[in-house]
Amino acid sequence: MNESRFNKFFNYFIFIGMLLSVSVACWFNIKNSQSDIALQLIVAFGSMMGVTSTVLAAQGNILNFVIGGLGAVIETYVFYKTGVTSMLLLYLFYFIPMDFIGFFNWKKRGASTKSEIKARRLKPVQWLYVVLGYIAVAVAAFGVSYFAATHNLSTDASMNYPKLVADALTTSATIVAIVLMSMAYMDQWYIWTLVNLSSIVLWSITIATTPGSAYTVVMLIKYIFYFLNGINAIRIWKQLSKE
Numbered sequence: 001m002n003e004s005r006f007n008k009f010f011n012y013f014i015f016i017g018m019l020l021s022v023s024v025a026c027w028f029n030i031k032n033s034q035s036d037i038a039l040q041l042i043v044a045f046g047s048m049m050g051v052t053s054t055v056l057a058a059q060g061n062i063l064n065f066v067i068g069g070l071g072a073v074i075e076t077y078v079f080y081k082t083g084v085t086s087m088l089l090l091y092l093f094y095f096i097p098m099d100f101i102g103f104f105n106w107k108k109r110g111a112s113t114k115s116e117i118k119a120r121r122l123k124p125v126q127w128l129y130v131v132l133g134y135i136a137v138a139v140a141a142f143g144v145s146y147f148a149a150t151h152n153l154s155t156d157a158s159m160n161y162p163k164l165v166a167d168a169l170t171t172s173a174t175i176v177a178i179v180l181m182s183m184a185y186m187d188q189w190y191i192w193t194l195v196n197l198s199s200i201v202l203w204s205i206t207i208a209t210t211p212g213s214a215y216t217v218v219m220l221i222k223y224i225f226y227f228l229n230g231i232n233a234i235r236i237w238k239q240l241s242k243e
Helices: 003-032 037-058 063-082 085-108 124-150 161-182 188-209 214-240
Strands: none
Touching: 003 037, 003 214, 037 063, 037 214, 063 085, 085 161, 124 161, 161 188, 188 214
């Protein structure tokens, strides 16, 4: 099987797998939630946009920013309606603007709906900046989460320090990875892989400690598909970043 055909079948496999996982997860949310069903359907649609954007990003397709931006707008609305202030601000002032920045940066590097991005790789000294930036963002993210919890600005106002730390580390990794993606660095996929692996571990622990929850099983499956997509993206972006 040649490269093009393999990518095509693999993309279908990943997209359908993630789509089914997200659909089932959303179904559990609607079934078990007492909130507005219309809002849950909006959440489901935003999740579908996120799945599509992730698969397109792995292929170096610039449309990932268009679809991902739509999903980010939907998520922002959901956070506004549910009162999750910290995530609302993060999406409004970071994720949505970064979709615009990423789109124009990719366009400058030759990306279009018909041509792939001319990717690049981090140099050792740039990796040092990434690590320092990650530490700084993680500390800031923890501070924001702690402030939101102590001032009742979040729907999850529990003072669970291990959870706050884990959320800060995951959030900061996501923020750094999005910066690298917007600048068309192949190395972003190493960070996405770590995020997905940590999510797989966390959901596996949840299943082990709270058996019988079908929703957690679905979430575990979803992140396994995200992990597989990220591994394939590393292979593709290594080719895209060759000089």
